[in-house]
Amino acid sequence: MEYRIGIDVGGTNTDAVLVNENMELIESVKVPTTKDVSSGIFEALNKVLDKSNIDRKKIKYAMLGTTHATNAIAERKRLCKTAIIRIGKPATEAIAPLVGWPKDLVEAVGNHYYLIAGGNEFDGREISPLDEDELGKIAKEIKGKVESVAVISVFSPVSNKHELRAKEILQEVLGEIPISLSHEIGSLGLLERENATVLNAALVEVARTTANSFKDALKREGLTEATVYLCQNDGTLMSIDYAMRYPILTIACGPTNSIRGAAFLSKLENALVLDVGGTTSDIGVISQGFPRESSIAVEIGGVRTNFRMPDLISLALGGGTIIREENGEIKVGPESVGYRITEEALVFGGKTITATDIAVRLGLAEVGSKEKVKDIPLEFAKRAHAKMQEMINEAIDKMKTSKEPQPLVLVGGGSIIVADEVHGVNEIVRPKNFGVANALGAAIAQVSGEIDRIYSLSDMSREAALNDAKQRAINEAIKAGANPESVDVVYVEDIPLAYLPGNAVRIRVKAAGNLI
């Protein structure tokens, strides 16, 4: 029997699970998330291995979903000094790079940007040839001054040639410096893609140290046979090499892991997922087994980007949410006792009424001591619970895409506070092991490939364009390590481009498959 380990870092807890090759859960642990994140990961890893007692050489895969990248951007720490090279001049001169960035974040990445001639039109023609001489000069100028480079060419999702050539020229002068190419990071929308590419370039060092210290920790624990993967925010995995090139894709992988774990545990391909933690809840949607993506520009660290993110609604309601009465009205949160729930909640002998206490008082859940909440008036508990339920009903309804009732999967440690009836939901699934759905989501993750490009339908049919896009996505998935036989196309979208004759259409396809 072979095994895999999944670890997921949450705001309150870091969870680790061990599963076997049939994807059965063998062992799970929860430890508090630490400020440096890494030591919590090592502790969770150590504990789950200690508890399970299996031959460590039989662990073939170790998957990590972590918040290192998110934290680095939020704290403006450990970010690489990055040169930004935008190819497209004379187009794009009207708006300089880093416009709209918070000042401290601009300082953290350095203010090195260059605009040079090149770039493409929407149909692939060149705006102008790439200015290779200028690029050579820039390379000499930035040598030794930056640790990472971001290259952004106009319409690179249509033609990536100028970005690829720029990389070659830069490497001739700069050697093996990390270079982030925008066509690999984001979709159409130059400024948003540029922002995402610069953030990605700035995160390269964070990704490298995170991955290396995880690898070292695995070695220390004797997991010499394990291949290491990092989780990305679409519910699939990246190899370490890949993660060091695309660290931004790890952002928001936590909620995604919960959604994937919920899909796995419930065996549902399409459902709503409510993940209730200690302080907040996330509501997401499983669509064909994967999280539904957000379709709007998303802000990361105060910067507008367009790279893919899971579509989520967050709610200030969790197991530790504080319930009180003010002027005859019941207030639910937004304050929470968080990880101190085991000391402060009534059921655990504390003095604060939490959402969990209300659930226990009403007989919805059995945790701690039921005796200790019997003094909460039943009427008060009922009113408080009605209010909590109303918050959930409203948020669920917002996420629904059709009036048909849908199943709802409840996961996360705090999900015991939810009653058995939610509006617009025809079935509530509370899977076994719901408390570690996130780490399970990490452990069972697949690998994927994605493409987003514009096709001109004047010389090819829509069908041919879709097939070409699908094949490219499948190839990307195989390149990322998927077993070719298991790869499926999981997402297709085509949007015609407005106001132009010539039938240009933008096609996005994602394919995913199991690890070899």
Next chain:
Amino acid sequence: MKKDIEKIKKIDVQVVEDIAVGAALLGTGGGGDPYVGKLMAIQALQKNGPVELIDVENIPDDALVVPVAMMGAPTVLVEKVPSGKEIFKAFDNLQSFLGKEVYAVLPIEAGGVNSMIPIMVAAEKKLPLVDVDGMGRAFPELQMVTYHLYGVSATPMVLADEKGNSILLHTISNFWTESLARNATVVMGGSVMIAIYPMTGKDLKRAGIRNVISYSVQIGRVIREARKKGEDPIEALLEVTGGYMLFKGKISDVQRRTTGGFVRGEAHIDGIDQYKGEAMTINFQNENLIARRNGKVVATVPDLICTVDAHTALPITTEGLRYGQRVFIIGIPCDKKWRTEKGIETVGPRYFGYDVDYIPLEELNRG
């Protein structure tokens, strides 16, 4: 009835934010994402100071006024951001061809990008901006302006791209202008800047739709203020526009297809709250054209059919329509210049290929 428009005299950065929202609403789903246009306008205002907004009445009859705009696909504009020089090339070339100083600039339509370009030009050229446009909303083709109804020629016009190319067009009709300029736009890379419909102050007074910029500001402002005060922004929006609530619902399907260079499609919306159990379909060609509730037409072009987010009252473009969004559909009466025989012939439902008679919004929703 629509409230009286409070005229404003000056455009600064805060006003730009309000115009972006107001004009996107009047854009009735067209006009694209205002982000790039807004950044360019804000940079120009920060560099040159506020722009003076003048009333049509204050323009001498013989003065030359010129609408400036972006033409092409908004999706191209957000990727191939302009150089910032193309609009001035179009403007300068037209001015020098005409051999006369331009007195003021103005927008051709209300919408995400095209409300912003004239502000940028006015700021950089230190010219006044006229509180007027040629649509009072957005439309997809160049002849779909009230100037056309009054016999103003779209040409001479200049198109300019970021590479430095420019074209001076003379045509025999405004339909030829649309067709030649549209094809040139594709060859030039899908997004160009134009200076078009040069005309006299006298013509603008006859043919323009007045106070549209002030109106956009007012719409943007009431939505912003209502949200800030925690009041219902939809209520405020209906009050300021004299609009009709046509529907509230959740988008259940969006179909799009490209024909003749335009995105045509339809959105299906399932009713919620007071519209529970009912259904609405909206046909669009970049802009929203026809709204049917339970199969019955409740609004048609040229009246404005606006889709707004049910919570924030912020307008949603047809490109931004997605499954599951909760929306209000609001109908707003168009300018009376469109409700003439030539107006309906130019922009009525039949021009867009629908076998539907134009009946004013107020009549369709009486009682």
